[in-house]
Amino acid sequence: MAMKDVPDNIFMTSLDAxxxxxxxxxxxxxxxxTACCGIELMATASSRFDLARFGAEVMRFSPRQCDLMxxxxxxxxxxxxxxxxxxxxxxxxxxxISMGACACTGGVFDTYAVVQGVDxxxxxxxxxxxxxxxPEQLMAGIIALQDKIKHGxxxxxxxxxxxxxxxxPTPYDLDELIRxxxxxxxxxxxx
Amino acid sequence: xxxxxxxxxxxxxxxxAFSQFRDNHRIEVPAAKLFEILxxxxxxxxxxxxxxxxxxxxxxxxxxxxxxxxxYVIVSTKTAxxxxxxxxxxxxxxxxxxxxxLWKSADWLEREVYDMFGIRFSGHPDLRRxxxxxxxxxxxxxxxxxxxxxxxxxxxxxLTRAES
Numbered sequence: 001m002a003m004k005d006v007p008d009n010i011f012m013t014s015l016d017a018x019x020x021x022x023x024x025x026x027x028x029x030x031x032x033x034t035a036c037c038g039i040e041l042m043a044t045a046s047s048r049f050d051l052a053r054f055g056a057e058v059m060r061f062s063p064r065q066c067d068l069m070x071x072x073x074x075x076x077x078x079x080x081x082x083x084x085x086x087x088x089x090x091x092x093x094x095x096x097i098s099m100g101a102c103a104c105t106g107g108v109f110d111t112y113a114v115v116q117g118v119d120x121x122x123x124x125x126x127x128x129x130x131x132x133x134x135p136e137q138l139m140a141g142i143i144a145l146q147d148k149i150k151h152g153x154x155x156x157x158x159x160x161x162x163x164x165x166x167x168x169p170t171p172y173d174l175d176e177l178i179r180x181x182x183x184x185x186x187x188x189x190x191x
Numbered sequence: 192x193x194x195x196x197x198x199x200x201x202x203x204x205x206x207x208a209f210s211q212f213r214d215n216h217r218i219e220v221p222a223a224k225l226f227e228i229l230x231x232x233x234x235x236x237x238x239x240x241x242x243x244x245x246x247x248x249x250x251x252x253x254x255x256x257x258x259x260x261x262x263y264v265i266v267s268t269k270t271a272x273x274x275x276x277x278x279x280x281x282x283x284x285x286x287x288x289x290x291x292x293l294w295k296s297a298d299w300l301e302r303e304v305y306d307m308f309g310i311r312f313s314g315h316p317d318l319r320r321x322x323x324x325x326x327x328x329x330x331x332x333x334x335x336x337x338x339x340x341x342x343x344x345x346x347x348x349x350l351t352r353a354e355s
Contacts, residue, residue, distance in 0.1 A: 077344050078324050112331055112340025123352035163352035
């Protein structure tokens with residue numbers, strides 16, 4: 001069929017692009033809000049900032065109805081198994097935004113109980129920095145994620161299967177390495 | 192007669208140390224006499240509320256003779272009086288009698304002290320960890336426990352995108 005035979009109101013695209021376009025404009029967030037970032041997340045969804053303009057206003061508290069997890073706030077080690085379980089319960093295709101300094105890196109809470117970045121244990125698509133980020137910043141993040149979904153998203157989600165490496169750093173930070181080294185030196189000097 | 196005067200006369204030879212800072216009345220008692228003194232204050236005085244149980248780790252603290260200080264704050268809802276009772280316990284097996292039989296609020300407070308400092312309370316009905324996960328083995332508020340832990344916060348399975 002030649003192009004001149006195509007009637008009005010018909011356009012051609014790939015199935016991948018059509019599906020990704022539809023998905024990117026109807027994200028259903030799962031608010032995993034544990035701290036003050038959660039308050040900004042609520043502000044983003046409510047009337048003044050109006051996340052509905054970007055089609056992502058349907059916050060659902062059941063992970064089975066969601067496709068975008070927004071980790072907003074610090075995650076302690078008692079909460080992390082819950083976070084992983086909720087992530088596993090979400091149906092494909094799904095994305096994850098790590099919102100705020102604590103969710104991205106642990107923030108100021110560099111203690112025994114706080115996980116130093118959720119990307120060490122679950123796959124993260126997009127990081128929103130800030131302490132807490134303003135609603136505009138979260139919306140910019142969601143727009144960037146929409147862009148990411150539109151460019152490179154596929155109908156059957158084959159792009160996810162290629163991500164076999166963890167997104168986060170290896171789970172030893174510099175301080176721990178120093179402490180392990182000091183402990184070993186002490187052992188050597190004792191022996 | 193105030194509660195402190197009553198204590199002074201009843202437990203005269205037991206080495207109780209009284210001190211005061213503004214309206215803060217503090218009594219240091221020996222651990223062996225702790226339960227008896229608290230029972231006296233509950234039953235024969237009118238201290239019907241246990242507001243707080245907490246502990247202090249005196250490791251490497253200047254001038255400290257004992258490892259742990261355990262602090263009980265009791266309140267009289269009748270007269271709004273407040274007493275701070277402090278006692279000391281030591282390693283390797285810090286143990287105190289539970290005051291759960293006197294005040295029910297001791298239940299979670301003693302569990303928290305056990306969780307954070309590893310001080311056991313004999314006679315507690317359900318002495319489990321309350322804040323940290325059940326599989327946690329350290330006592331994080333002890334001074335010899337590093338601030339960043341011993342790697343507990345990294346001890347989880349890593350989910351990659353391909354497998355989840």
